[in-house]
Amino acid sequence: MEKTICELFAGVGGFRLGFDRLESGWTTKWFSQWEPGARRQWAHDCYVDHFGDCQDLEGFYRTGDDIATVPKSAVPDHTLLVGGFPCQDYSVAHTLASSQGIExxxxxxxxxxRDILIAKKPAFCLLENVDRLLKSPAKQRGRDFGIILACLAELGYSAQWRVVNAADYGAAQRRRRIFIFAYRDDTAYGKAMAALEPDEIMSVHxxxxxxxxxxxxxxPRGTELSRDIVEVSDKFAFAFENTGVMHGYQVTTGRPVEKTEPPVLLRDILQSFADEKYYIPSEKMDKWVYLKGAKKIPRTTAAGHEYVFSEGPVAFPDPWDRPGRTMLTSESSLNRSTHVVADPGTxxxxLLTPVEAERLQGFxxxxxxxxxxxxRYFCMGNALVVDMITRMGKVLDQIVAQEA
Ligand SMILES: C[S@@+](CC[C@H](N)C(=O)[O-])C[C@H]1O[C@@H](n2cnc3c(N)ncnc32)[C@H](O)[C@@H]1O
Known part of the structure; x- marks a missing residue:
């Protein structure tokens, strides 16, 4: 089996870097990165600077276009489809044209x-999303993830998932993300997994x-998904736990008791004597103290209901002896979730420097x-912890080695 990749929603290339670092022969055949509404496509430019651009099968360079406009038949064949995609409303209805079709x-x-899985049928697919995906939407918990699993089952894939906090597995950032690994049932891996109990898959194999x-x-607990995706969309709700397996519409889920590893600490990634422009000016200090502090603020809803909005304090500054907090795209703006650190030199x-933001993500x-x-902060807030990809890539190396 060829070790080829197609990287969707590629950002600045976190998946690609993670696989390239293995130096085990993975090649990315095609990628897609387009920031909606942005005139200058910084992430695409950065990606191309590092890795170069790719033609599709029709000879066009469309890696910087909205993926929705790219005909999926033009996407080069690949073994592994990867991508970090947003948590959105995945509900469906029957199409007007046919009650069989879904929209x-x-x-x-x-x-x-899904369209690429249908057109290209890659053997494997590795996806990343926020952990909230398991519980969305609030009014029908688990529906959106149920739809994803039902779609995969319909296309002949099984799936394993896990919510991982990167700092629990040796990284410098507390960042909880769900990773979903889907594999075609007719692969050697699919057949090997089908012969195992879900508990053995989740805990060992x-x-x-x-x-x-x-x-x-x-x-471990289970449920069964309907074969009708519209029914899943209309009725399915389930309390998915942080790990699980889906095979043939059967779902098993449970809470992993993790063998955690020590994280990298903030002090290990900080630069000393950072440029003056990153320091907090004295006239802004009160505002930062206020934003980071505990507060209780009386508020009134649109319907006239009065309540007290309260939030606890955020450590200020961020302690050196802990890993960083989750980095958002708003990092470095005047915002409660922005990191503020004591410079080790002065x-x-x-604020964090852009290089420190890159280190928090392992770039x-x-x-x-x-x-x-x-x-730079925006792209890093969007990206992922590269080491997590390399860890999963090592296992994929073993999996692909068993395929014909
Ligand atoms: C969560 S980020 C993934 C970042 C990436 N994993 C990395 O390491 O940088 C999702 C990316 O999808 C891109 N995107 C959003 N809508 C898109 C579309 N319609 N077509 C192509 N890319 C899109 C965004 O610009 C964003 O960079």
Whole structure:
């Protein structure tokens, strides 16, 4: 089996870097990265600077176009489809033309992934999303993830998933994300997994258990998905836990008891004597103290209901002896979730430098150099912890080695 990849929603190339670092022969055949509404496509430019551009099968360069406009038959064949996609409303209805067909909401990127699975039938697919995906939407918990699993089952795939906090597996950032690994049932891997109990997959033999070891799974529970995706969309609700397996519409889920590893600490990634522009000016200090502090604010809803909005304090500055908090796209703006650190050289309070933001995600220093700082933080807030991909890639190397 060829070790070829197609990277969707590629950003600045976190998946690609993670696989390239393995140096085990993975080649990315095609990618797609387009920031809606943006005139200057910084992430696409950064990606192309590092890796070059790719033609599709019709000879066009469409890696920087909205993926929805790219004919999926033009996407080069690949073994592994990867991508970090947003948590959106995945509900569906029957199409007007046919009660067999389904139609999701426009602009929802899951349907682009599904279209490529239909057109290209890659053996494997590795996806990343926020952990909230398991519980969405609030009014019908688990519906959206149920739709994804039902779509995969319909296309002949099984799936394993795991919510991982990167800092629990040796990284420098507390970032909880769900990773979903789908595999075609007719692969050697699919057949090997089908012969195992779900508990054995979740605790020992599955890709997630190998990449992120656990002591065991508590207490495994199951459900069955309807074969009718519209019915899943209308009625399905389920309390998915942080790991699970789906095979043939049967779902088993449980809570992993993780064999955690020590994280990298903030002090290990900080630069000393950072440029003056990153320091907090004294006239802004009160505002930062207020934003980071605990508060109780009386508020009134649109319907006239009075309530007290309250939030606890955020550590200020961020402690050196812990991993970083989750980095958002708003990192470095005047915002409660922005990191504020004491510079190890001067002891004075400042924002993270763009290089420190890259280190929190495990990218090479200056990966995004050449962009305005604001865009460097934005791209890093959108990206993923590269080491997590490399860990799963190592297991994929073993899996692919068993395929014909
Ligand atoms: C969560 S980020 C993934 C970042 C990536 N994993 C990385 O390492 O940088 C999702 C990306 O999808 C891109 N995107 C959003 N809508 C898109 C579309 N319709 N077509 C192509 N890319 C899109 C966004 O610009 C964003 O960079």
């Amino acid at each position: 999701g909401k426009k602009g929802v990127l899951w349907w682009q992934i 599955g890709l997630m258990a190998k990449a992120f070891p656990v002591y065991g799974i508590e207490p 002891g004075k309070l400042r 090479d220093d200056d990966w995004t150099a050449g962009m305005p700082d604001r865009m």
